[in-house]
Amino acid sequence: MTISFQRLRRELFATPLDGLISLVLIGVLLAAGSAFLKWMLFQAQWTVIQANSTLFALGRYPIDQQWRLWLLTTLLALATGTTWGLLRSGSTPRWPRNDLVAAVLLIALASAGTWALQLPFPIQLRWWLISAGLLVCRGVAGRFGSSLPLAVRRGAAVVWPVLYLVGMVLISGGLGLMPVPPSEWGGLLLTLLQSSFAILLCFPLGVLLALGRRSELPLLRWGSVVYIEFIRGAPLITLLFLGQNILGFLLPGGLAPDRVWRAAWVLTFFAAAYVAEAVRSGLAAVPSGQLEAARSLGLPLPQALIHVVLPQALRVALPATVGQFITLLQDTTLLSLIGLLDLLGTARTVMANPEFLGKSAEVYLILAVLFWCCCAALGLGSRALETRLNTLHTPVKA
């Protein structure tokens, strides 16, 4: 990209007022930027992150069982690489520009990230191997994927639900592995577990609620309306509070789930109401003639919904739904307010340690960057999916 003076002039100095605004803004930005850089390089003490990186990642997960999480991470990396390669198989060039950028980013993260955290060498080596494995799988699947039968390529998607179940067993134990109770899960692990669990379950629940709200059966319709409006009327923290304090009374003694799972279910039921509203807007965008046409062709109602209405509705509802998933990921920070050790909860325990008092700026900045990257990545993914699913070839709003 070339910076032309004409363009600069048009953008920044079109009128005297614009010029004044630009000068003031440039001054403020320069001052703020240099002050921030000075703080980041000379004043901030990043040892608080380096010394606690395991705690931030896993919480108090028992050290002798951490190999299970390494195994899971490796499996996830291999599956990601293979899926990525299969999606790109048959494309020319073999590594499109976006893929190259992603690969370079991954290599940079694996080398610079582990160096910045000052991880011991064996751990660094593991991260390098895992990233290398991911890229090798990407390369192999991309090279040979197109010669595989279509059924195998489609079937590869089954890996993910299987991997999720394997992951749950690896994390929580059972089947011969030493059980690790949920109270010992923490940090990023807990945040990701809670959000992935809630995202996976709230979506089908939300679709059912949205269909219920548009149903012709009054009981179903009013039931869905009451549920959705009740949940949307209450702040999440009061519902989490309800889950922690009342669920124990609602179920027979001993049947109530652990505190971590209670929170996971509350998050799921909370997000379902919001997803339902997103899906409902998608359903409203599908002309009623579609359902009528499908029904008059002889499709039973469930099939007409699954094959005709929902595919169109969900495509319209996609951006709003992913928006809700992003909110859900952010909402997991509320778990720290009810005493669970998610990423933010762990951060608070670290900062309560006298050794790291007054280091909150560093910790919160890192958490903010982490959350920002996750949320922005979800948003980017949603936009990419939107373009891919846009079979009508209408322009997609950025």
Add this chain to the structure above:
Amino acid sequence: MVALPDQAGTVTPWWRNRRLIPWLVQAAIGLVVLVVIAFLVGNLVRNLTAAGLLLSWGWLDNPSGFDIAETFLPFNAGLPYWRALLAGLVNTIRVVIAGLVGATLLGTLVGTASFSSNGLLRRLARVYVEVIRNIPLLLQLVFWYFVVFLSLPNGEQAIQLPGIVLAKSGLFLGRPELVNGVWQAPLRFTVEFGALLTGLVVYTAAFIAEVVRGGVASVPMGQWEAARSLGFSKLQTLKRIVLPQALRVIVPGLNSQYISLAKNSSLAVACGYTDLYSVAETTLNQTGRAVEVVLLLLGAYLVIDLVISALMNGLNHLVQIKER
């Protein structure tokens, strides 16, 4: 229900009757829901009886025994629980009203900045929205409180402007003066209130900016051009032509943002401000009255939401363009 013979003289079996089936389905669902509710309520009553906490409201009159740092209504530890909860509610309403005003102002400013002819300003507005929306509110609140507001200087080093002093001990308005190293003024806001308000305003403004941007963008360019070619000035065009059309789109969007701001104010506990939720939590810890406290909380937030909705619906009614 009587089965109807069809043309061939065969009888439609009851399980394919289009009028009967929906009712059977609903009856089945209703029965399941009723059984589940009965099961849950049964457990609730049994467990509460066993714990000696059966639903009652008499405890609201007992003295609370805890103090609230910052109240609008006079309050002390000797006053009953209902006064404590009321003080919390008033604190919530106070921060919500201030937040609504602040977020609307900042949001409108950022939203209009994204239409500026200045490229830098336009891009900064986008960056602001993208950065703020992708960071959890709770993280922003603890950042404002622990990193920004708690590191403010105290005493003589406090930030002093004419009539305003910002120190670690709070924001002082209306001729603040230093008495024995402590600032005093007729109007004082604590840093807890300041951090919560700043966090809520900055966060909600990013969403309101998007609402405003969407609203203004929904007015076709032709409307601007037509007005300008009729001789309207830029300001007149905005005021008489564009805004009335944009407001139709903006007001419903604002409604949902206002309601989320009210609900998000319940995160006050993270920066030490005693709002309704915070008082309720303390009350529950002291009395163990989980069901009553949660009911009160849910009811209070529902009423706040409904009030905001009602006001905004009234406003919506005003700004809708009446066709005949």
